[in-house]
Every structure is written in C-alpha cells, then in structure tokens.
Amino acid sequence: GNSVTQMEGPVTLSEEAFLTINCTYTATGYPSLFWYVQYPGEGLQLLLKATKADDKGSNKGFEATYRKETTSFHLEKGSVQVSDSAVYFCALITGGFKTIFGAGTRLFVKA
Amino acid sequence: NAGVTQTPKFRVLKTGQSMTLLCAQDMNHEYMYWYRQDPGMGLRLIHYSVGEGTTAKGEVPDGYNVSRLKKQNFLLGLESAAPSQTSVYFCASIAGTGLFSNQPQHFGDGTRLSIL
Numbered sequence: 001g002n003s004v005t006q007m008e009g010p011v012t013l014s015e016e017a018f019l020t021i022n023c024t025y026t027a028t029g030y031p032s033l034f035w036y037v038q039y040p041g042e043g044l045q046l047l048l049k050a051t052k053a054d055d056k057g058s059n060k061g062f063e064a065t066y067r068k069e070t071t072s073f074h075l076e077k078g079s080v081q082v083s084d085s086a087v088y089f090c091a092l093i094t095g096g097f098k099t100i101f102g103a104g105t106r107l108f109v110k111a
Numbered sequence: 112n113a114g115v116t117q118t119p120k121f122r123v124l125k126t127g128q129s130m131t132l133l134c135a136q137d138m139n140h141e142y143m144y145w146y147r148q149d150p151g152m153g154l155r156l157i158h159y160s161v162g163e164g165t166t167a168k169g170e171v172p173d174g175y176n177v178s179r180l181k182k183q184n185f186l187l188g189l190e191s192a193a194p195s196q197t198s199v200y201f202c203a204s205i206a207g208t209g210l211f212s213n214q215p216q217h218f219g220d221g222t223r224l225s226i227l
Binding site for chain 1: 115142151152153154156159161201203205207213214215216217218219220221
C-alpha cells in the first residue's frame with residue numbers, strides 16, 4: 001500500500017545552519033507530494049508541493065524535488081531561522097482523495 | 112478568509128458525556144476529513160466525506176460518528192466519551208471532483224479535547 005517514511009526527530013540546529021529532512025515514499029500510480037508545516041497550537045499548513053517527477057516545490061526558502069527514481073522528496077533550507085521551529089510533515093496523494101502523512105519531524109532552531 | 116473553522120477550540124469532558132465538534136469550510140470543497148493527533152502517533156484519519164450526505168470510516172472510527180448534512184459542515188460526535196479519546200482533533204477539506212484529487216488539504220486550528 002501507499003506509505004510515507006520521514007526521518008525521526010527531533011532535529012536541533014543552530015540559526016543559519018543548513019536543513020535537510022528526509023522523506024521517502026511508496027505509492028502506486030503517480031502521486032502528488034507535499035510538505036506541510038505545523039506551528040505550535042495550530043493546524044497543518046501547506047508549505048510546498050510537487051505534482052510530477054523532477055518538479056521542484058519551493059516556498060519561504062524551503063525546497064524539495066520530486067525524485068521518482070529514488071522515490072524521495074527531501075526538504076531542504078539553506079539557512080534556518082528560529083521562526084522555522086515547527087513540526088514538518090511529508091505527505092502524498094495518489095489516485096484518490098485520501099492523503100497519506102508521514103509521522104512528522106520536529107525541528108528546533110536555537111538562536 | 113476564514114478557510115476551515117473548528118468549534119470549540121478547547122473542551123473538557125467527563126467520561127460518558129457526549130459532545131459534537133463542528134467543522135465549517137467556506138471554500139466550497141467537496142471532501143472533508145476528521146483526524147486525531149496524539150503524541151508520537153502522527154495524524155490518524157477518523158472519518159471522511161466525499162460530498163454532502165456521504166460519510167465513510169477511516170483508520171480509527173470506533174467511538175465516533177459523523178454527519179455531513181450540508182456541504183460546508185462536517186460534524187464529529189462522541190456519544191460516550193472515554194479517556195482514550197483525549198486528543199487534538201483536526202478537520203480538513205480538499206478541493207476535487209469525482210473520486211480523485213491531487214490538491215493539498217486545508218486544516219482548521221484544531222480542537223483540544225480532554226476526557227477525565
């Protein structure tokens with residue numbers, strides 16, 4: 001069946017460090033891939049998305065590239081800020097209307 | 112821009128009490144979902160709806176009921192609350208037609224429910 005696996009957290013970084021959160025997926029068909037972010041006390045919000053192979057989603061300095069050959073959608077940011085501290089969820093939707101979410105990765109950024 | 116609105120935001124119940132959580136969306140979305148989020152468990156789908164008048168079970172439907180009498184509203188009911196239902200509940204909606212969508216979900220801010 002369809003599934004999403006993302007790296008366990010928490011991830012702790014200093015401000016201005018480089019961020020990578022790994023995400024791999026298993027899916028039939030041609031999924032659309034998403035990264036969502038959840039700030040404390042809030043619901044999930046879409047951070048970026050990619051709908052086909054080799055697409056790069058980007059937003060607020062974050063990027064992720066849809067790699068079909070490695071079934072991956074790793075999230076990267078060149079220089080994190082304290083305000084990026086949150087939980088990040090990788091997700092996919094394919095051939096239907098149910099979204100499959102990863103378990104989430106908590107990021108702490110220290111000043 | 113209201114988006115997805117959940118009420119109430121917080122609630123404390125005693126074991127055995129009943130309550131209804133309301134989700135309202137103003138984006139004319141067809142699909143709506145109820146999730147629960149527990150520490151270390153990620154998001155788990157409780158029930159969902161693919162259109163007005165329809166509902167279906169998700170991964171963890173036991174102890175919950177839902178109704179979608181109007182397209183914009185999706186209600187989650189707990190008939191007899193149990194401590195195991197202490198959680199944060201999120202509603203979400205998604206645009207789409209038919210039985211397929213590749214669109215992202217829009218989430219409410221959650222309802223924090225404690226069952227004593």
